[in-house]
Amino acid sequence: MxxxxxxxxxxxxxxxxxxxxxxxxxxxxxxxxxxxxxxxxxxxxxxxxxxxxxxxxxxxxxxxxxxxxxxxxxxxxxxxxxxxxxxxxxxxxxxxxxxxxxxxxxxxxxxxxxxxxxxxxxxxxxxxxxxxxxxxxxxxxxxxxxxxxxxxxxxxxxxxxxxxxxxxxxxxxxxxxxxxxxxxxxxxxxxxxxxxxxDKMKKIIEIFQSKEAAFNLSDARIIISGGRGVKGPEGFELLKRFASKVGGAVGASRAAVDAGWIGYNHQIGQTGQTVQTTLYIACGISGQIQHLVGMQSSDVIVAIDINPDTPMMQMADIAIVGDLFEVIPEILNEIPKL
Amino acid sequence: MKIVVCVKQVPASNDAKIDPVTKRIVREGIKSIMNPFDLYALEEGIRLKEKFGGQVIALSMGPPKAEAVLREALSAGADHAILLSDRAFGGSDTWATSYALAKAIERIGHVDLVICGKQAIDGDTAQVGPGIAAHLDWMQAAGVMEVQVKDSSIIVKRMHEEGHDICQLQLPAVITVVKDINTPRVPTLRGRLAALKYELPVWKPADIGADPEKLGLNGSPTRVVKTQPPDPRQADTIRIEGTPKECARALVHELRLRSLI
CATH class of the missing domain: 3.40.50.620 (HUPs)
Known part of the structure; x- marks a missing residue:
């Protein structure tokens, strides 16, 4: 060549x-x-x-x-x-x-x-x-x-x-x-x-702009993200309540998306979206490298996990050792009305 | 329709580590599979053939053991399979890989449609599909989730960040497909047996009339100069433990201190 x-x-x-x-x-x-x-x-x-x-x-x-x-x-x-x-x-x-x-x-x-x-x-x-x-x-x-x-x-x-x-x-x-x-x-x-x-031109039949598809995690200032530790779609309901209380969006690890608990358009990481938020709260996400590459340039990272030794808990700015199903409801009680 | 489906053999897992002494990538004991996105490309090719007639040819470039993914393609319903394998292909980047595949497609001759998976899970570049289209100077559509054939053209639906579009391309063309396009079938026992007996042709550079200067490392503009583990994020982690209520209080306090909530 x-x-x-x-x-x-x-x-x-x-x-x-x-x-x-x-x-x-x-x-x-x-x-x-x-x-x-x-x-x-x-x-x-x-x-x-x-x-x-x-x-x-x-x-x-x-x-x-x-x-x-x-x-x-x-x-x-x-x-x-x-x-x-x-x-x-x-x-x-x-x-x-x-x-x-x-x-x-x-x-x-x-x-x-x-x-x-x-x-x-x-x-x-x-x-x-x-x-x-x-x-x-x-x-x-x-x-x-x-x-x-x-x-x-x-x-x-x-x-x-x-x-x-x-x-x-x-x-x-x-x-x-x-x-x-x-x-x-x-x-x-x-x-x-x-x-x-x-010399070559496609014929356009339809161009559709959807508000739904434009759901863009990267526009959110706060992301509440869940992984395997969220245990199921019900767990994501709790995360959604958390997100709506703080005006954030819900993200997910590949494990949670692959398990079918939440849609692919919430996936963060190498095969999902890359985000750079002001505040990233990882709930029950162990922190596989393919997830970390999609969120590690966020300003402040909080991890909530019952296991204190995961990579996510090590790299977070604030690591909370506890059961997310117990801690998050308490956080919702503590947050002043916005 | 004469359809070529490009498939790639990839490691089943990305658990690659760097040997601290030799600095080389350690990938021992990791099993190889067909790139998962290529299963959808193959299925779509077989469905189009079933609907409109013609044949499906599975094409791969790789070491001799890559014939395993071609036999898998045959057992799912591909009519033919061809492996490009030679030392001269080794070390190809996406430029040289798409060149070799394009030359093989020219050699096959009278191909109407080339289907590739959206990307391979080992490199994640998504460059080879459009690269093949560029070498052949054919039309292209990447990220296709629906395809219909209409006379000598195809109508494709593509998803993107802002919605979707539907457009019509004249054949011959190259498309890359996403997972939403279909549900791949499970090969039958009969298919597997037939695939075992298939005499698989292995093509060398001379068979496809390739310019040796455009193959392998010689033909690859890019060079990997260094590999290293990712830098860990520097964090002085504040660790919070206690009852759920104590944890929640401490966190909300920290976040308010930083005006985050």
Whole structure:
């Protein structure tokens, strides 16, 4: 395959972010990625460019400067509706060849995970999925991409030494979004779809936006989460009461979801959602690594478990040794009315 | 319809540890299974064949022992199975893996539809399905939960964070499927016996006309440079013990101190 010489590689510069656009909005994960891209660009003395593809996105492009983008490439076209992976991939590959970015970051969402592998293959470059750590190797300028492997039991660090751009996806809520700085400005480049980009097109029959499906744990400030120790669907009823008392949402470990006690859209961990809440209360969750990777960047972690020695009890900020079926009702009595 | 279902042999458990001395991944004594998501891909292929006629070909790349998952596919109802196995394929990342599979699909010829599981449980990348579509330059749909065939096209329903969509793709195409799509059947005894007798072809790079520079480690843009156990979260754990009432009081006090409730 096409490998690049040192001289070729030097032509590639700048850190790109592919914006996540859905429901006509730029999604917050884009800001998180721009924040990380800013750090990488500062370390490699380059710029942050964001590519926004969608319908009617031109007005939104400017909002990205505040998060650290120096340049925004806007491709505004009604055909870019998140369904035409084929067109979006062709556009991105063409832009990559034209502007030669050194790094391309994309959100590891349903859409990003379908789109970006197509781009990586067509652009002849390496791609690392679901990175939890990204940094620039000071020795050779390569992007060091760290991701969990084997269900999170091992962290692997990956690089693409001979290919550019170096591409990586990051799940929502893994990186922290920077505070916007409204005084920042930048440059907007407008690009459009060429006929050759749109040689293959899906016919759209229905697009359905559901409030139900949008149930997003990651928006909750407090999560009350249950595992095997919750013992059954009745136990989750107690957790739901707890959550509604504190204005939180209910999460679950894979064990509880696999047992059928609560739906998959509550699952937190490597095969579920990643969350970064202000307060995470783990009830009867032993803390298998694949669960921990989905919640350990929460600000404050509380564990309630009858077994004092589980990994979750060891890593929590506050560990309560007790029977959750006895302790939680008492907590509900203690919490002042909100 | 000529349908290719891609299957992968994966470890049954993710209990991998790093040997503190050799720093290598220790995976001894862990049994191998068919990637669970691929069972749904296989079932969907067999159902489409039963409804519209044609054949299902199970395709895998891996070491010689990966033939076990192909025999499992045959016993569930695949008509044919092909294993890509050679040292030259070893060390392939998702770029090189999807290249080799795409070349094999071209070699099979006249394929209408490729079905893959959403992702493999060992790598969790979800990159090989769209990668195959990219190498073949076919249309793709990832995360499919329902599929119908209409003339020379398919209509697929996909779930995503904001709801779902239904769209129509011209064949040939590549789709990846999620668990909601069906309930895989249990192979029959007769199927198992037939699968045992099947003479399984093993293809080498030359059989699929693959460019050796695009295979294995040579053809893989990515390199794993380091593996290590995850960093433990640093916490000075406050431990609370006592009666349920005492525990509850102490917790609510701590949380109020931090203005969390």
């Amino acid at each position: 096409l490998t690049l010489t040192d001289a070729d590689r030097k032509q590639y510069e700048n850190i790109w972010v592919v914006a996540e656009v859905s429901s006509g909005r730029i999604q917050p994960v884009t800001h998180e990625l721009i924040g990380k891209a800013r750090e990488l660009a500062d370390a490699s003395k380059s710029q942050v460019w964001t590519v926004v593809m969608g319908s009617g996105i031109s007005q939104m492009a400017e909002s990205l400067f505040a998060y650290g983008s120096d340049c925004v490439i806007a491709v505004d076209d009604a055909r870019l509706n998140g369904i035409q992976d084929e067109i979006e991939a062709n556009v991105l590959v063409r832009l990559i060849r034209k502007y030669k970015p050194e790094v391309v970051l994309c959100a590891a969402t349903t859409k990003g995970r379908a789109l970006i592998p197509r781009v990586a293959v067509k652009a002849d470059c390496g791609l690392t999925a679901d990175c939890t750590g990204l940094s620039i190797d000071p020795e050779n300028g390569d992007l060091l991409q760290t991701r969990p492997a084997f269900g999170g039991n091992i962290m692997a660090t990956i690089r693409s030494p001979k290919h550019r751009p170096q591409m990586a996806t990051v799940r929502p809520r893994v990186m922290k979004a920077p505070e916007p700085d409204k005084s920042r400005t930048g440059k907007i480049i407008k690009e459009s779809i060429l006929d050759t980009d749109a």
